Amino acid sequence: MPDSITVEVNGRPVNIAAGSMVSTAVALAGESALRVSVSGEPRGPLCGMGICFECRVTIDGRAHQRACQILCRPGMQVWTDARKKS
Amino acid sequence: MPEKKVEVLVVGAGPAGIAAACCASEAGRKVVVLDDNPSPGGQIWRRESRRSSSPQAVYWFDRLRRSRAEVLCGVRVVGGADCGALLVDHDDGISEIQYDKLILATGARERFLPFPGWTLPNVMGAGGLQAMVKGGLPIEGRSVAIAGSGPLLLAVASYLKKMGAQIMLVAEQAGSVNLMRFGFHLIGEPAKLREAFELRWGLGGIRYRTAGWPVAAEGNGKLESVTFSNGRTEWKQRCDYLACGFGLVPNLEIPLLLGCEIQHGAVKVDGHQQTTVPGIFCAGETTGVGGLDLALAEGQIAGYAAAGRPERVREFSAARAKGLRFKNALDRAFTLREELRTIVKSETLVCRCEDVSFEKLLQHPSWRAAKLQTRCGMGPCQGRVCGPAVEFLLGWKAESVRPPILPTSLGRLATVGEPNPS
Numbered sequence: 289m290p291d292s293i294t295v296e297v298n299g300r301p302v303n304i305a306a307g308s309m310v311s312t313a314v315a316l317a318g319e320s321a322l323r324v325s326v327s328g329e330p331r332g333p334l335c336g337m338g339i340c341f342e343c344r345v346t347i348d349g350r351a352h353q354r355a356c357q358i359l360c361r362p363g364m365q366v367w368t369d370a371r372k373k374s
Numbered sequence: 375m376p377e378k379k380v381e382v383l384v385v386g387a388g389p390a391g392i393a394a395a396c397c398a399s400e401a402g403r404k405v406v407v408l409d410d411n412p413s414p415g416g417q418i419w420r421r422e423s424r425r426s427s428s429p430q431a432v433y434w435f436d437r438l439r440r441s442r443a444e445v446l447c448g449v450r451v452v453g454g455a456d457c458g459a460l461l462v463d464h465d466d467g468i469s470e471i472q473y474d475k476l477i478l479a480t481g482a483r484e485r486f487l488p489f490p491g492w493t494l495p496n497v498m499g500a501g502g503l504q505a506m507v508k509g510g511l512p513i514e515g516r517s518v519a520i521a522g523s524g525p526l527l528l529a530v531a532s533y534l535k536k537m538g539a540q541i542m543l544v545a546e547q548a549g550s551v552n553l554m555r556f557g558f559h560l561i562g563e564p565a566k567l568r569e570a571f572e573l574r575w576g577l578g579g580i581r582y583r584t585a586g587w588p589v590a591a592e593g594n595g596k597l598e599s600v601t602f603s604n605g606r607t608e609w610k611q612r613c614d615y616l617a618c619g620f621g622l623v624p625n626l627e628i629p630l631l632l633g634c635e636i637q638h639g640a641v642k643v644d645g646h647q648q649t650t651v652p653g654i655f656c657a658g659e660t661t662g663v664g665g666l667d668l669a670l671a672e673g674q675i676a677g678y679a680a681a682g683r684p685e686r687v688r689e690f691s692a693a694r695a696k697g698l699r700f701k702n703a704l705d706r707a708f709t710l711r712e713e714l715r716t717i718v719k720s721e722t723l724v725c726r727c728e729d730v731s732f733e734k735l736l737q738h739p740s741w742r743a744a745k746l747q748t749r750c751g752m753g754p755c756q757g758r759v760c761g762p763a764v765e766f767l768l769g770w771k772a773e774s775v776r777p778p779i780l781p782t783s784l785g786r787l788a789t790v791g792e793p794n795p796s
Contacts, residue, residue, distance in 0.1 A: 304510070307510070308510030309509030311509060311511070312510035315511050320496055320595070321495045321595070327729040329723075330495055331495060332494075332496055332497075333502065334486065334502055335483060335484060335498075335505075335759070336499060336502035336505030337417055337420075337483065337505050338410050339625075339758045340755050340758065341754035341781075352781065356505065356509065357411060357448075358412070359412050
């Protein structure tokens with residue numbers, strides 16, 4: 289397994305250590321919010337262990353994936369709510 | 375993942391689940407262990423399955439690898455199918471796993487209490503921020519305030535400091551009298567005392583403030599500062615992150631779904647870790663939060679009992695009794711203070727999934743009425759975050775669950791019971 293891989297966050301490439309979580313890739317892309325709440329608030333991760341669902345993002349076209357429970361794969365495309373084209 | 379039938383199914387690959395799986399497998403049973411996380415270890419040994427500085431972790435991961443237990447990660451239990459089977463969701467779809475005996479070792483989560491600003495990005499759980507850093511989040515040079523309650527706060531402070539974070543403050547809500555009593559209890563347990571000292575040692579120069587708690591988090595789009603209180607005065611602390619958790623609460627969704635009796639907020643078990651449902655065992659934090667040693671003792675008991683080797687159980691009864699004494703001391707020392715019920719304000723959101731404020735909840739007489747009228751606790755987390763908060767704030771207990779207990783798609787649920795396409 290290579291030491292570093294490249295994923296895309298909101299259309300921009302991010303180099304990241306292999307074995308990192310998707311939430312880390314989003315943080316490295318400079319985004320502190322992963323989703324927008326039902327009343328429009330920006331939200332970031334809370335529990336870090338798959339319980340709270342605050343870190344939901346769209347991964348390779350699949351919505352509502354928990355960024356804190358999924359490892360980065362090379363070429364993965366991640367979109368946060370706020371930047372997603374509706 | 376094809377449909378499976380196993381003799382002993384273990385849910386949760388933390389210390390209790392690993393210990394249970396090893397014992398049941400070594401006793402000759404066909405064992406499968408399921409975990410939602412991408413690798414085994416639970417929260418305490420998160421991301422340590424390949425390399426760990428803890429000799430205990432190294433020992434148990436090695437024993438697990440040598441056992442013939444099969445570990446399946448990234449697998450979520452969404453429901454209980456008919457008797458003796460669980461419905462699980464994974465990368466390839468949804469399937470059913472049948473078991474003769476079931477061991478639930480689903481662990482615990484942090485208790486979060488709402489206060490103004492707690493929904494801002496970069497306000498996280500204490501264990502939450504630690505987990506994020508273990509997952510690669512760069513923390514070097516970032517300023518962190520740690521708050522809430524319990525020994526986890528010190529463990530997190532020690533870890534984050536080692537990773538290069540600047541720890542501005544650790545605010546423990548419990549008072550120093552309670553903590554001193556806890557210290558006296560530890561003296562009777564040399565291993566725990568050493569652990570406590572090592573934590574303090576690694577914490578040289580860090581401000582550890584007892585009888586202090588957060589009352590507000592401020593920031594524009596993300597956290598910039600936290601206001602703390604000691605009941606008499608308030609002060610503001612600037613920081614990049616707030617790591618805040620008010621103790622741990624057992625994950626009871628699966629035991630509730632399967633009809634196991636709950637007592638004092640944890641799964642009720644007998645001396646063999648068997649729940650009130652015959653053939654279903656429970657071990658670790660799910661039976662009450664007592665830490666690593668108790669989890670390992672309970673896991674081994676459950677593993678042997680489920681494998682039909684009850685004569686091995688008594689080897690672990692002394693360790694279990696000692697762990698239970700430690701658990702009781704923890705409960706007494708870190709009891710949440712009354713003032714924490716007042717840090718929530720009328721407009722503070724309590725349910726983060728459905729954005730339900732405290733004042734909206736107060737218009738209803740019960741959890742059920744509030745759920746029906748406000749959708750509080752009915753979003754994707756299914757009340758895992760707001761449930762324990764509401765119980766602390768209003769005394770409403772949410773002791774019922776409905777499948778699916780984790781989100782899955784209707785398309786997937788529709789395939790349940792269909793013949794396997796492969």
